[in-house]
Amino acid sequence: MAKLFRAVILGPPGSGKGTISERVASSFGLQHLSSGDFLRENIAAKTEAGVLAKTYIEKGALVPDHVMTRLMLPRLVEMTRHSWLLDGFPRTLAQAEALNSACELDVVISLNIPLETLKDRLRHRWIHPASGRVYNMRFNPPRVQGVDDISGEPLIQHEDDKPEALVARLRHYKDVAKPVIDLYRAKGILHMFSDTETDRIWPYVSSLLSAKIPTDLADAQRATTH
Numbered sequence: 072m073a074k075l076f077r078a079v080i081l082g083p084p085g086s087g088k089g090t091i092s093e094r095v096a097s098s099f100g101l102q103h104l105s106s107g108d109f110l111r112e113n114i115a116a117k118t119e120a121g122v123l124a125k126t127y128i129e130k131g132a133l134v135p136d137h138v139m140t141r142l143m144l145p146r147l148v149e150m151t152r153h154s155w156l157l158d159g160f161p162r163t164l165a166q167a168e169a170l171n172s173a174c175e176l177d178v179v180i181s182l183n184i185p186l187e188t189l190k191d192r193l194r195h196r197w198i199h200p201a202s203g204r205v206y207n208m209r210f211n212p213p214r215v216q217g218v219d220d221i222s223g224e225p226l227i228q229h230e231d232d233k234p235e236a237l238v239a240r241l242r243h244y245k246d247v248a249k250p251v252i253d254l255y256r257a258k259g260i261l262h263m264f265s266d267t268e269t270d271r272i273w274p275y276v277s278s279l280l281s282a283k284i285p286t287d288l289a290d291a292q293r294a295t296t297h
């Protein structure tokens with residue numbers, strides 16, 4: 072059995088984690104686990120973790136590390152026979168250490184996007200809450216403005232995507248993310264990408280993963296996902 076591939080993508084709100092994760096999933100057959108989507112599933116299913124997490128998310132706060140770790144690690148055990156890409160977890164040093172005690176990562180992608188670019192992107196981000204599908208009026212607009220392409224249900228904007236909320240959120244992200252980035256740099260598995268356009272970053276991410284993911288593994292996974 073070819074060695075499985077484990078990756079994490081880090082970046083501030085609006086940096087393109089979700090956009091790039093979807094391209095990685097479809098190009099390399101990795102399973103994309105987004106902590107935000109998984110939380111929304113648990114909230115919708117009214118699981119114990121979902122009910123608890125909801126109280127924090129509604130206040131615009133991060134979910135406590137022990138709740139996130141208790142939610143994410145068992146999910147990763149279920150995915151143990153797959154190669155995967157984690158998006159939105161780990162977000163803190165405690166989460167990164169909990170993850171590192173459970174599995175060995177091959178690559179950590181870190182997106183470093185200018186503040187003005189993040190503000191502009193999030194100003195135009197619209198989300199279908201139930202599915203987490205993300206649109207952008209400038210980058211990937213829905214067929215009908217304000218309406219989800221698949222369900223026809225209304226799109227919303229996150230309160231904390233508004234420019235005034237974003238500066239505080241970004242400052243908090245930087246404080247919390249720095250030790251995580253330093254940890255993976257020290258492990259020699261960090262790959263930092265900086266640009267204002269995802270389409271200019273994507274070729275570099277794609278060639279990095281092509282070089283890192285064993286070809287027999289990538290072929291096998293593409294076969295299983297198509």
Ligand SMILES: Nc1ncnc2c1ncn2[C@@H]1O[C@H](COP(=O)(O)OP(=O)(O)OP(=O)(O)O)[C@@H](O)[C@H]1O
Pocket residue numbers: 082083084085086089106107108110127128131132133134135139159160161162163166
């Ligand atoms: N790893 C995590 N640790 C703590 N809280 C988390 C984590 N992942 C998600 N959350 C909580 O769930 C909420 C929704 O997560 P999601 O990633 O969808 O939104 P976000 O953090 O605003 O992402 P984006 O970077 O796309 O703006 C977050 O605002 C945060 O409160």
Ligand SMILES: Nc1nc2c(ncn2[C@H]2C[C@H](O)[C@@H](COP(=O)(O)OP(=O)(O)O)O2)c(=O)[nH]1
Pocket residue numbers: 082083084085086087088089090091192193195196197205206207209210267268269270
């Ligand atoms: N204009 C523009 N918008 C972009 C680009 N890449 C992603 N976006 C859009 C998609 C989303 O609406 C928003 C943020 O992207 P995202 O993938 O949700 O980021 P993240 O919050 O998951 O890190 O910006 C990009 O390169 N240009």
